Amino acid sequence: MTHPNRETGPREAAELIRRPRRLRTSPAMRDLVAEYRLHPEDLIQVLFVRDGIEEPAEISSMPGQYQHTLASVLEAVRRAEAAGVRCVDLFGVPREEDKDADGSAAWHPEGILNRAIRAIREEFGDRLVIMADTCLDEFTDHGHCGPLTTDPKGRTVVDNDASVALYRRMAVSQAEAGAHVVSPSGMMDGQIAGIREALDAAGFADVSVMAYSAKYASAFFGPFRDAVGSSLTGDRKTYQQDPANRRESLLEARLDVEEGADMVMVKPALAYLDILREVAEESPVPVAAYHVSGEYAMIEAAAANGWVDRERIVLESLTSIRRAGADMILTYYATEVAEWLRDGRR
Numbered sequence: 001m002t003h004p005n006r007e008t009g010p011r012e013a014a015e016l017i018r019r020p021r022r023l024r025t026s027p028a029m030r031d032l033v034a035e036y037r038l039h040p041e042d043l044i045q046v047l048f049v050r051d052g053i054e055e056p057a058e059i060s061s062m063p064g065q066y067q068h069t070l071a072s073v074l075e076a077v078r079r080a081e082a083a084g085v086r087c088v089d090l091f092g093v094p095r096e097e098d099k100d101a102d103g104s105a106a107w108h109p110e111g112i113l114n115r116a117i118r119a120i121r122e123e124f125g126d127r128l129v130i131m132a133d134t135c136l137d138e139f140t141d142h143g144h145c146g147p148l149t150t151d152p153k154g155r156t157v158v159d160n161d162a163s164v165a166l167y168r169r170m171a172v173s174q175a176e177a178g179a180h181v182v183s184p185s186g187m188m189d190g191q192i193a194g195i196r197e198a199l200d201a202a203g204f205a206d207v208s209v210m211a212y213s214a215k216y217a218s219a220f221f222g223p224f225r226d227a228v229g230s231s232l233t234g235d236r237k238t239y240q241q242d243p244a245n246r247r248e249s250l251l252e253a254r255l256d257v258e259e260g261a262d263m264v265m266v267k268p269a270l271a272y273l274d275i276l277r278e279v280a281e282e283s284p285v286p287v288a289a290y291h292v293s294g295e296y297a298m299i300e301a302a303a304a305n306g307w308v309d310r311e312r313i314v315l316e317s318l319t320s321i322r323r324a325g326a327d328m329i330l331t332y333y334a335t336e337v338a339e340w341l342r343d344g345r346r
Contacts, residue, residue, distance in 0.1 A: 040084030040338035050093035051112035061223035083338035087129035103139030107173040121178025131181040145186035168198035175204040196260035211261035214249035220294030280325025289326040
């Protein structure tokens with residue numbers, strides 16, 4: 001910044017131009033002045049556990065990611081912990097015959113997600129944070145995030161209040177299984193208040209709630225639906241946010257905080273960095289961003305074709321999410337990136 005009462009001459013202008021370049025002269029210098037860094041503790045490893053399989057099943061649209069067995073998901077958590085990751089986020093994939101209109105396997109004590117939570121908590125205790133997805137879309141036979149009803153115009157819609165009542169049951173069952181954090185992703189009105197009330201009433205006041213506050217009706221979710229074996233036909237545009245809207249995300253985040261959210265989230269991440277920045281600037285609670293399946297799949301496809309440097313683009317993508325304001329990042333790359341950071345590759 002030049003002195004306010006002096007004009008900048010040619011020599012001073014040249015000096016200003018050179019100054020940033022002197023701070024890029026070596027890896028050590030660049031590390032010294034870096035404004036943002038990734039740390040393993042910033043990363044949340046997303047994992048899928050599937051009922052009724054004997055071996056891990058690779059997800060075709062997400063190369064390198066798997067639907068895990070109970071045994072292999074424990075091994076994946078061991079690897080994550082060894083790399084320095086301090087949180088895992090779990091999604092359950094039930095057997096087709098266990099799906100129904102309400103998604104009742106979601107809160108059954110022997111449902112696949114609750115069994116996985118329990119097994120991880122028994123082995124790891126409080127050494128890492130166990131986060132569980134609190135939504136019904138994986139468990140319903142129609143693939144929506146709650147039970148369906150007919151509105152006054154005769155249209156089939158998700159029943160908001162009935163969904164919240166079931167989320168309450170699901171959240172309590174996850175807390176009973178050992179979850180440290182429940183993460184309602186269904187975007188139902190009043191879901192945070194309902195879950196917080198249910199957890200407190202059941203004696204789980206210490207269990208945290210991460211709100212999917214700004215969750216958009218995004219095409220970037222496509223591979224995820226493959227990963228969880230979704231039964232959805234149609235879309236979720238009536239209860240997820242319109243990608244065209246900005247102010248709506250700030251309103252949703254404010255409402256979730258008022259209802260008792262301990263953390264809020266923006267999803268997807270890379271296409272919504274502007275939203276992430278605004279939410280982070282306003283939020284009084286920690287902010288997460290979800291580096292979603294479509295973002296992962298695009299990187300993997302481009303890297304497999306030799307079009308991009310895989311390691312560099314992964315690190316650059318995640319750094320941009322941190323730079324935009326995320327305190328934590330849910331990503332399929334968490335363990336791998338933590339291993340790179342541990343080995344000094346950044």
